[in-house]
Amino acid sequence: MNNILSIDYGERYLGVAVRTEKTTIPIPVTVLDSKKNNILNDIEKYIDTYNISMIVIGYPIGLNNSENRMTNLVNNFINDLNILNIEVHKIDERLSSKLFKNSSSDRIDDLSALEILESYIAQHE
Numbered sequence: 001m002n003n004i005l006s007i008d009y010g011e012r013y014l015g016v017a018v019r020t021e022k023t024t025i026p027i028p029v030t031v032l033d034s035k036k037n038n039i040l041n042d043i044e045k046y047i048d049t050y051n052i053s054m055i056v057i058g059y060p061i062g063l064n065n066s067e068n069r070m071t072n073l074v075n076n077f078i079n080d081l082n083i084l085n086i087e088v089h090k091i092d093e094r095l096s097s098k099l100f101k102n103s104s105s106d107r108i109d110d111l112s113a114l115e116i117l118e119s120y121i122a123q124h125e
Contacts, residue, residue, distance in 0.1 A: 001125075005043070005052045006117035008093070008109045009074050014039060015109025017117045018050050026117040028110035044084055055086055058093030058116040091120045 001021050008015035012034050019026040032042055046052065057078060060070040074090075081088055093116055 002053045003051050004054050004056055004117060005046055006056045006113045008058045008112035008116055009077055010109060013107055013109045015113035016046060017110055017113035019117055020050050026114050028114045031107040031109045040080060047086060055081060055088045056091055056117055056120045057088060059090035061092055091116055
């Protein structure tokens with residue numbers, strides 16, 4: 001079983017979830033604010049803390065299977081992740097953030113990351 005870190009990438013906020021051998025089920029970890037955090041440093045800390053061997057990132061594809069502006073931003077972010085020397089897998093995230101209703105100002109990006117991770121596990125394990 002791989003220890004996996006999942007990311008729901010947004011222009012400002014990134015949701016993070018993990019699944020490890022110890023937890024065996026995916027858990028939401030945090031929401032990172034790119035204006036307040038050094039995202040790559042924080043991700044590297046989570047990789048070390050949870051002994052992560054793989055990253056799964058939500059990949060935004062339009063409903064008509066076309067790439068869009070967010071797809072390009074995620075591709076750039078994946079290129080940035082390459083400095084961490086860790087395997088990165090993209091998973092279609094269409095509609096994943098729509099699964100959670102949020103009537104308050106609380107960020108739920110970590111729950112979207114959790115959904116992305118659960119989708120990856122269902123498809124690959």
